[in-house]
Amino acid sequence: MTIQFNDETFYGDFTFKNSDWAIKRFPFPFHEDSYMYSVNMEPHKSYRPGSVFERTFDVDEHYVSEMKDRARVLANDPLRCQSLPHMTLAGWDLVELIMEAKAAEYPDLFELHKDGNRWRWINKPLGIDDTFTFLDESTLPYGPMEYITRQTQGDFAVLDQRDDNLWMDAGMVTTQADWSLDFDIGMNFFEWHAPVPKAHEMGIFVRALKFLLNIQQGQPARRLNWTMTVNPLLDTSPENYHKWGVMKQGLAMENIGEKQHLRVELQTFFRLPRSNALVFPIRCYLISFNDLVTVPKWARRLHRVIRDLPEELATYKGFIDNRPLMVEWLSQFDDGTPTSDGIWPDDD
């Protein structure tokens, strides 16, 4: 498989777009016509060739442009990448995990050659060919976590595990749905989830933490999460809210199909072997409403989910003001026909 990488932007003129291939493999997050929180975890096993669930770390047509966008965000705000001193070993674990997986699963794009601790890493799409000593920071241009996550799509939260809790002690966060690593750094699992409505009363976080603490080597897990974003912005950070928050105000029936995007996060969880830390990659996929409604089942279902979503959730996800407009626009594509179970298009 050879991927044709797009040359596109996620800010300014917003030239981001999905090809037909990318639309067809989009991870639509709703398996039924309604939505409520759940600890919807499943094993992160290879599933459905061609889908975003096939590989350990999915690489798609947006790879090269997303990495350019990350470098741009980091240049403006270096605090998007932080690693407390005790997390360096976890960074090396992540280097090994990503390099081994990508070299094995995308041999035409990535190569890893090991001679003991002397490693040569070739990243063809980004034109990188580096030789370094594993576990020796002085041989890389950045710290190990920063080095590899500048070359991997998605945000990364690296969580230390101690005292029966998880601690946000390192991360690379430039494509986030309105949360801040600089604010959350050093917090534990309950502290960084404090703003989420309803889920605490439902006992979701106690159960989720217990599940995460028990994630074992060789048994990664995954789930999908979602929100809404106006314009294909990867960086919807609190630090830059003054730049993107105003964009939510310009929607109308004429432009919502083009501007409004469903934002889906493929969240995965891996135990890191040397550090016993947990890495939590959060990969963001964007799709415009115009592209989404080309799949009739998704169009009908999204209309029903958004229409019936509890008010607190629409508020927390930041689209309560635009919900009536979304529902009105989406209703054009919902003739009331029943939808089949599961997230996949019907024509499969």
Add this chain to the structure above:
Amino acid sequence: MSAGTAKLNVTVAEVKPINDLVTRFKFVRTGGGDLPTFSGGAHTVVEMQDGDITRLNAYSLMSNPADRGAYTISVRRDDQGRGGSKFMHSKVKEGMEMVISNPVNLFSLDLRAKKHLMLAGGIGITPFMAQMHQLSMMGGNFELHYSVRTASLGTYAKELAERYPGKVHIYHDDQKEAIDLKTLLANQPLGTHIYVCGPKGMINWVHSTAEDMGWPREAVHSEEFLAPASGKPFEVKCAVSNKVVQVGEHQSLLEALEAAGIDAPYLCRGGACGQCETNVIGYDGKFLHYDHWLTDEQKAGGKHIMPCVSRFEGKTLVLDR
């Protein structure tokens, strides 16, 4: 997926008696290839096919975590035990194929520590051996205080003292040597973390002494795997699978569920990790809670049981399994 599976197929590469009680076993991947890296303090669960019985025992990995060629464990023979260690000592031979779990770490180092103070008793030395390998590779600051019955039963004491000169202190019970814990703890630099692995009495002693001296709870780490206690046979009804299961005198509730083909999760099988926690739907009788997981209120509440180590006496017990 490049990630491995939950289980590892291994071949016994070496069986080496260390002293009268302890034997060391070395495992390599069956058919060759690397084993997963692990972190110091991790254990593996070894599956033993002992006639009709499948025994699953957790043993700490003691080899260098960076060495992916082989894992080693050390097993102390327990003649009063239920048979796992006797099986390892008498039945396991070089060349035998076995199944073990991926490494699981419930006793990991706190990598923020400025210094790691390790306190070992008897066979409790094994997790520290891997941790010391890891720390010496990373240039970490550590010190081991190791209590043994006699010099001849001091498993690995001599080689550790040679490998880490100045960092290893051995105490012989038969020579009336004992760790002067209060003095030791009083003289540690700020940012020290304490780790203890050994008999229950030693673990409790370290926790209570440290607490009395004002050490933060988070700076004291321990690992104790309980062996499931034997007890009177009992019967359990499993509501989800709609089965009635008999638990034998020398069998744990978890083992009985597994033998009946009922899906029951586990990790440590020693009452520590919480993975096998099971909801109680109804009961008429008395719980014998032996685990470290449930709180005292939960134990009194009669709504939860840890089937890996805990038992029941009475008329009926109905579980959500």
